[in-house]
Amino acid sequence: MMFPTPWSVGVHVFSGSGEDAHGNPTITFTPPLSQPGTAVAVYGWFVPSTTELPLAGHDRVIVDVQLLVPPGFPAGPRDVVDLPDGPAGQFEVVGYPEDYTHGPFGWAPGAVLNLRKVDG
Template sequence: MIARLPVGVRRFVAGVTDAHGNEVPTWLPPVEVLVYGAYPRTTSEPLADRDEACLHWSLLVPASFVIGSRDRVVIGEREFEVEGDPLDYTRGPFGWAAGTEVYLKRTEG
């Protein structure tokens, strides 16, 4: 399988502080990497009292792909948070190293 889909990965940087010494979440600019594919899994509908929807996607990546739980992924114009640990499909009983699946989440609204 050949990774052909370009996505951006924004690495989380710990320890960055503002002018008052408070730690602020910071991410590096996106670095383009090639993955096998990306597709939507589910979408939660906005609730009656909240104008918010959650988009859940899967990112299919080579086994060598490394991503942290606080990193972000840019697909097209949308930026997603990594949700949990990647699912590792490289230890099957027949020597087939498919790669890994990374769950992504985006909240809109």
């Protein structure tokens, strides 16, 4: 069973890091962040609630948007996703996808990618 994928987002795959001719750190993406990302169909996305649990001694990851994707979506940690609206902009993939394709009933709905807003 496949769900409809009525939305399209742009994906920029992290290509690596290094230094420029002046020794400054560089990070590269394919395609570059200054260009539109490669169009990929998705189920949709949403902004999660802002509730934070008061857990002392734990690192917290701030998630701005959760992207609902079909199986085999071509993005992982450090990749960047262009969202067209609600909220629009570029978002970095935080961590690995929450993969829901290995359930006990042979149903592979896809995954959830946690995204954080890219500033600068």
